[in-house]
Amino acid sequence: MISNPSDKYRPFVAFDRDFSERTWPSKRITHPPIWMSTDLRDGNQSLIEPMSVERKLRFFEQLVKIGFKEIEVGFPSASQTDFDFVRKLVDENRIPDDVTIIALTQSRDDLIQRTVESAAGAKHAIIHLYNACAPAFRKIVFNMSKDEVREIALEGTRLVKEYTSKHPETSWRYEYSPEVFSTTEPEFALEVCNAVTEVWQPTPESKIIYNLPATIEATTPNMYADQIEWMHNNLNKRDCIVLSVHPHNDRGTAVAAAELAVMAGADRIEGCLFGNGERTGNVDLVTLALNLYTQGIHPGLDFSDIDEVRRCVEYCNQLPVHPRHPYAGDLVFTAFSGSHQDAIKKGFARQEPDALWEVPYLPIDPADLGRSYDAVIRVNSQSGKGGVSYLLESEHGLVLPRRLQIEFSRAIQRVTDETGAEVTASHVYELFSSEYLQQTQPWKLIRHRITGDPKAANGEQFMIEVELEENGVVRNMVGRGDGAISAFVQALDLDVRIMDYHEHAIGTGTDTRAASYVELRVGESSTGFGVGVHDDIVTASFLAILSAVNRHASIENAAATADTVAA
Numbered sequence: 001m002i003s004n005p006s007d008k009y010r011p012f013v014a015f016d017r018d019f020s021e022r023t024w025p026s027k028r029i030t031h032p033p034i035w036m037s038t039d040l041r042d043g044n045q046s047l048i049e050p051m052s053v054e055r056k057l058r059f060f061e062q063l064v065k066i067g068f069k070e071i072e073v074g075f076p077s078a079s080q081t082d083f084d085f086v087r088k089l090v091d092e093n094r095i096p097d098d099v100t101i102i103a104l105t106q107s108r109d110d111l112i113q114r115t116v117e118s119a120a121g122a123k124h125a126i127i128h129l130y131n132a133c134a135p136a137f138r139k140i141v142f143n144m145s146k147d148e149v150r151e152i153a154l155e156g157t158r159l160v161k162e163y164t165s166k167h168p169e170t171s172w173r174y175e176y177s178p179e180v181f182s183t184t185e186p187e188f189a190l191e192v193c194n195a196v197t198e199v200w201q202p203t204p205e206s207k208i209i210y211n212l213p214a215t216i217e218a219t220t221p222n223m224y225a226d227q228i229e230w231m232h233n234n235l236n237k238r239d240c241i242v243l244s245v246h247p248h249n250d251r252g253t254a255v256a257a258a259e260l261a262v263m264a265g266a267d268r269i270e271g272c273l274f275g276n277g278e279r280t281g282n283v284d285l286v287t288l289a290l291n292l293y294t295q296g297i298h299p300g301l302d303f304s305d306i307d308e309v310r311r312c313v314e315y316c317n318q319l320p321v322h323p324r325h326p327y328a329g330d331l332v333f334t335a336f337s338g339s340h341q342d343a344i345k346k347g348f349a350r351q352e353p354d355a356l357w358e359v360p361y362l363p364i365d366p367a368d369l370g371r372s373y374d375a376v377i378r379v380n381s382q383s384g385k386g387g388v389s390y391l392l393e394s395e396h397g398l399v400l401p402r403r404l405q406i407e408f409s410r411a412i413q414r415v416t417d418e419t420g421a422e423v424t425a426s427h428v429y430e431l432f433s434s435e436y437l438q439q440t441q442p443w444k445l446i447r448h449r450i451t452g453d454p455k456a457a458n459g460e461q462f463m464i465e466v467e468l469e470e471n472g473v474v475r476n477m478v479g480r481g482d483g484a485i486s487a488f489v490q491a492l493d494l495d496v497r498i499m500d501y502h503e504h505a506i507g508t509g510t511d512t513r514a515a516s517y518v519e520l521r522v523g524e525s526s527t528g529f530g531v532g533v534h535d536d537i538v539t540a541s542f543l544a545i546l547s548a549v550n551r552h553a554s555i556e557n558a559a560a561t562a563d564t565v566a567a
């Protein structure tokens with residue numbers, strides 16, 4: 001990089017005066033624009049390996065399924081593949097009646113003729129003609145004056161009119177793009193478009209499309225919006241015009257540019273799915289459509305199986321969609337960090353099925369896009385109790401009390417810190433199970449029998465006879481209490497106090513099981529949890545007590561071993 005970039009680059013300025021009449025900043029988008037997919041043309045021409053006819057067909061069918069009514073199908077005069085593809089669509093009646101195909105051409109006689117030939121016979125078709133109008137292109141590419149460049153557009157328009165009139169079986173429309181509009185003087189772009197209007201003679205019933213491309217994105221989206229609003233205000237016969245935009249993403253702001261352009265008066269947007277296209281891409285139509293959806297406006301495009309769309313596009317373009325791509329990436333409905341997981345978990349728990357969407361951190365309900373909640377929360381070293389407990393609850397129905405969540409997430413943290421890797425949902429359960437459910441040393445429950453006597457003295461209403469193993473040795477013990485749990489604790493004859501107790505059912509119907517969580521203090525030690533899961537709720541609570549006692553013993557043993565080693 002050079003030390004003073006202003007020696008090499010100048011800020012782009014569209015107007016040589018302030019465009020103070022702008023109104024777009026206070027506008028809101030209230031309905032979707034007309035969408036035009038240029039995946040099969042602008043998207044295709046940017047690929048390392050352009051699509052075969054088979055891939056193009058598959059893409060076309062996907063676009064129709066999503067709900068596009070305008071689809072640019074290629075640059076038929078550029079290659080036999082493109083020409084054959086368009087003919088195949090027409091000859092094999094593959095274009096639904098409510099879909100209009102678009103074919104792009106340079107403004108050259110032979111190319112226009114072949115383009116019209118490719119689409120002739122379709123029910124509805126648009127011939128899209130372009131020529132670059134920006135100063136650098138006039139000087140470098142064409143070496144022409146403004147008048148000569150305007151004449152390229154007018155001559156092309158006359159030829160499109162002439163050749164299309166020979167095929168009245170097709171309902172033709174016309175689209176003109178002053179290519180590189182983004183860096184063209186607005187007055188000149190206006191002059192060319194108004195002159196084209198005089199030649200084409202559009203009507204309110206049969207409108208012309210003026211597409212104003214940011215062929216190269218040159219400035220901030222607000223300036224593009226100014227350019228669009230100025231054209232919107234000044235074009236002749238505005239009621240006979242569909243005003244279209246075609247933003248590229250050179251500065252990474254194509255989506256914003258398109259949105260502001262719609263606020264500024266654009267009726268239509270051209271772009272590609274997931275932002276494929278020349279260099280940094282065309283504007284991403286998926287993001288635009290779903291941005292609208294999250295504002296409560298149906299875009300008229302259906303992305304309710306976004307993974308299927310993504311797979312199709314990846315196959316056809318032979319390019320991956322980034323894992324963080326808005327709405328569609330593999331990781332966009334996944335939270336790794338603890339506070340995000342905690343908030344998402346709480347959000348899901350409170351979200352009513354038909355209420356306004358309010359889950360923190362998730363701008364859209366993944367289910368609306370056919371994504372599942374399962375992938376929402378994943379656990380690594382950045383995760384806290386929220387993610388861990390969400391996985392146990394969603395996968396295994398275990399609703400951990402808050403202090404147990406904290407206790408167990410420390411165990412997970414130790415593993416993720418050691419490995420540096422993500423812990424899968426099944427690994428979380430394995431760790432939980434070995435930490436709490438499979439602790440059978442020193443105590444293991446064999447069987448028990450409880451009898452109750454309501455007339456017995458206080459604290460003696462329940463009697464338990466319990467068979468246990470202590471370090472593999474069978475022991476039969478008896479205890480009494482005012483409940484089954486206190487009777488069991490008495491039978492154990494250990495210095496333990498139950499500090500907290502929770503229980504809940506897992507599942508419904510005949511498959512219902514019970515989970516018990518016990519927070520227990522042994523002697524004067526700090527408290528620790530135990531968990532029991534069983535078909536019978538009383539047995540689950542005994543298992544939870546033994547789990548807590550056994551965990552305490554194993555922690556003590558580990559500490560004693562560490563002391564011995566240190567000594």
Ligand SMILES: CC(=O)SCCNC(=O)CCNC(=O)[C@H](O)C(C)(C)COP(=O)(O)OP(=O)(O)OC[C@H]1O[C@@H](n2cnc3c(N)ncnc32)[C@H](O)[C@@H]1OP(=O)(O)O
Pocket residue numbers: 042045075077078079105106107108111130131132141142152179215
């Ligand atoms: C921004 C965009 O995406 S625009 C679309 C771009 N896409 C493509 O170009 C892909 C398909 N194109 C092609 O395959 C070829 O360009 C073809 C087949 C259309 C034409 O090929 P060629 O005849 O070899 O011409 P080439 O592509 O080199 O174009 C350059 C010539 O066309 C002229 N030209 C460029 N654009 C236009 C235009 N829109 N209208 C008229 N003439 C044009 C140039 O001034 C140049 O003329 P010159 O040879 O007299 O100097």
Ligand SMILES: CC(C)C(=O)C(=O)O
Pocket residue numbers: 042104130177179180211213214215216246248
């Ligand atoms: C032909 C035009 C619309 C184009 O693709 C562009 O300017 O990017």
